[in-house]
Each structure stands twice: as structure tokens, then as C-alpha cells.
Amino acid sequence: MNSxxxxxxxxxxVRKVSKIFKTGGGGENRALEGVSLDIYQGECLLIAGSxxxxxxxxxxxxxxxxxxxxxxxxxLGENLEKAAVKLRSGMGLVFQDADAQIVGETVxxxxxxxxxxxxxxxxxxxxxxxxxxGITGLTGKQDLSPRRLSGGEKRRLAVAGVMAMGxxxxxxxxxxxxxxxxxxVQVLEIIxxxxxxxxxxxxxxxxxxxxxxxxxxxxxxxxxxxxDTGKPAEVxxxxxxxxxxxxxxxxxxxxxxxxxxx
Ligand SMILES: Nc1ncnc2c1ncn2[C@@H]1O[C@H](COP(=O)(O)OP(=O)(O)OP(=O)(O)O)[C@@H](O)[C@H]1O
Ligand SMILES: [Mg+2]
Numbered sequence: 101m102n103s104x105x106x107x108x109x110x111x112x113x114v115r116k117v118s119k120i121f122k123t124g125g126g127g128e129n130r131a132l133e134g135v136s137l138d139i140y141q142g143e144c145l146l147i148a149g150s151x152x153x154x155x156x157x158x159x160x161x162x163x164x165x166x167x168x169x170x171x172x173x174x175x176l177g178e179n180l181e182k183a184a185v186k187l188r189s190g191m192g193l194v195f196q197d198a199d200a201q202i203v204g205e206t207v208x209x210x211x212x213x214x215x216x217x218x219x220x221x222x223x224x225x226x227x228x229x230x231x232x233x234g235i236t237g238l239t240g241k242q243d244l245s246p247r248r249l250s251g252g253e254k255r256r257l258a259v260a261g262v263m264a265m266g267x268x269x270x271x272x273x274x275x276x277x278x279x280x281x282x283x284x285v286q287v288l289e290i291i292x293x294x295x296x297x298x299x300x301x302x303x304x305x306x307x308x309x310x311x312x313x314x315x316x317x318x319x320x321x322x323x324x325x326x327x328d329t330g331k332p333a334e335v336x337x338x339x340x341x342x343x344x345x346x347x348x349x350x351x352x353x354x355x356x357x358x359x360x361x362x
Contacts, residue, residue: 110177111269111300112139112162117171119157119324131157132324135171141269144291144301146332148308149321150344155304156196158321159271162302163193189218192262194272198254199247201261207249208233208242210257214265225264232260236290252283259290269300276310284310309348320345 119132132154139145149155160166161173164180164187175183175191195201204210211232215225233239236256241249246257255275262270275287291314294301303311308318318335320328322343328335339347341360351357 109141110138111141111175112137113174113177114138114162115172115174117158117161117168117173119154119161119166120169130324132161132168135321135324135326137319137326137329139300139302141300142298143316144295144303144311144314146308146311146315146318147302147304147321148306148318148343148345149304150306153306153321153344154324155306155321156273157324159193159273159302159304162271163187163191189265190268192259192265192267192270194255194258194262194270194275196273196277198251198258201258202246202254204246206242207238207244207246207257207260210246211260211264214261218265228264228266232264235263235293236260237286250283251279252286255279255283255287256290259294268298269302270294271302271304273304274306275303276305276307288314306345308345312348 114135114137117132117135118130121129121131123129135158147155147158157166161168164184173180175187178186180187202210203213208229211229212225215228220228229242233242236259238253238256238260241253246254249257259270272291275291276284279287288310291301291303291311295314301314303315305311312332315332317330318332319326320335320339320343327343328338336347336349339345355361
């Protein structure tokens with residue numbers, strides 16, 4: 101009964117995925133290796149890893165933007181090729197570089213871009229833009245140039261675009277990068293609201309303390325391999341220094357606490 105329920109709730113199933121790049125001199129960089137992971141609908145999954153651990157590659161592979169060198173990814177039970185249309189409309193991406201994602205001259209046009217591309221009628225596009233502005237707290241800014249938004253607002257704009265597409269799942273790559281405290285709060289509010297609405301939220305970050313409160317589960321990615329998976333408190337209790345991730349449970353208020361210093 102339980103396994104039936106779990107299978108029904110499976111959003112992504114990643115099976116032994118590897119990504120290998122050729123390097124000069126005939127060598128290779130095994131950037132992802134044997135990654136197997138199930139992601140469930142409605143969960144908030146934190147994928148933590150230091151710089152270069154393979155987070156962005158994993159996001160690109162999940163989103164069908166990059167083919168793995170080996171292994172397979174299933175979205176709602178179908179391999180990514182078969183699921184391409186479902187994936188494009190159901191899965192939204194918020195990139196590490198918020199500026200690179202801006203496509204419209206105004207906030208409203210930027211949000212309208214996705215639903216318009218889906219071929220929706222004008223009335224429906226306008227309705228969706230209004231709703232997305234409201235959900236992301238950008239109402240009143242619809243006529244501004246997106247470039248004038250603050251860092252936190254730009255990330256909210258990316259989420260608004262995703263919501264207007266009707267996506268029920270979102271992957272956020274380093275959503276806290278370059279944000280000051282109010283910006284972080286804005287993004288956290290969005291994550292909280294997405295969760296409340298039952299959306300699946302996948303957060304890729306090395307700043308795990310910021311999103312920890314929302315995470316149902318967390319995964320440690322280290323040098324392209326999954327090194328741990330579980331409830332955040334359990335994984336944090338086992339966290340190793342070699343992963344290069346700051347453990348928010350530890351105190352670093354005195355020099356003696358900084359055990360990694362030589
Ligand atoms: N197109 C590419 N060609 C060769 N190597 C690549 C390519 N893209 C990524 N890599 C390598 O794959 C590894 C993982 O990269 P990735 O961008 O996924 O890291 P990340 O965890 O997102 O890091 P960051 O926290 O800095 O964003 C890195 O060692 C990187 O050099
Ligand atoms: Mg990255």
C-alpha cells in the first residue's frame with residue numbers, strides 16, 4: 101500500500117547517472133558519477149554541495165538540458181525523451197544567474213513570455229501574469245524594467261515566470277547567491293509559499309543553513325557523488341569536513357571552533 105503510494109508520488113527517478121568530460125591529454129573529469137536519487141512530489145529537497153560538486157550539472161540533466169554520459173532519468177515514470185513536453189511545462193528552473201534569465205522589457209512581459217510560448221490565448225496569459233505577480237509579491241512592479249529590480253526581486257521574478265507557466269515543480273540553483281539579508285528573506289518567503297501550495301521545490305546550494313528549515317530531505321553531493329541522503333538533522337549529524345559545507349549546527353564564534361584552520 102505504502103510503496104504504491106510512494107510510486108504514485110515519484111516525480112524524478114535518477115538511475116546511475118554519470119557525466120564525464122574529456123580533458124586535455126586524454127584524461128577525463130568524472131563530474132557526476134553513479135548518481136541515483138528519487139525525488140517525490142510535494143517535497144522540498146535540499147541538494148547540498150560545495151563549488152564544483154556537480155549541482156548545476158545535475159540540474160541541467162534533470163531539466164533535460166544536458167544528456168548524461170551514462171544512466172537514466174525518469175520524470176513521472178517516463179524517460180526524459182518521452183516526458184519532454186510534460187517536463188517543459190511542469191518543471192520550472194531558477195538559474196544561479198538571475199540576470200541571464202531575464203527575457204522581457206518589463207516585469208509583466210517577462211512573466212508573460214513563458215505562457216505566451218505555450219500558445220495560450222491573450223486573456224489567459226494576462227490572468228496568469230496577474231496571479232503570478234500576486235503570488236510573488238511583485239504586484240505594482242509590473243511596468244518596471246526587470247533590470248531595475250533588486251537581486252531578491254529578480255529571483256522572485258524568475259519564480260513568477262515559472263508559476264505563470266503552470267509549473268508544479270521548481271529547481272532553484274543557488275537561490276541565495278549575491279543576496280543580502282532582505283533578499284534572502286524574500287526568497288525564503290517564496291520557497292515557503294511554493295511549499296504551502298504543494299509544489300515540489302528542489303534547492304541546490306552550498307549555503308544550506310538558509311533553506312534548512314524548509315527541507316524535508318537533504319542530499320550531500322561531493323565530487324559528483326551522492327555521499328548522504330536523509331532527514332536534515334540526521335545528515336547534519338554525520339556531515340564531514342571534507343564535503344566543504346558549513347555545518348549550521350556548529351558554533352564558529354571562537355577561533356578554536358574553526359577546526360579546519362591549519
Ligand atoms: N561543459 C563542461 N565541460 C567540462 N567540464 C565541466 C563542464 N561543465 C561543468 N564541468 C565540470 O563539472 C564539475 C561540476 O560543475 P557544476 O557547475 O555542476 O558545479 P556546481 O556544484 O554547480 O558548482 P558551483 O557551486 O560553483 O556552482 C566542475 O568540476 C566543472 O569544472
Ligand atoms: Mg552551480
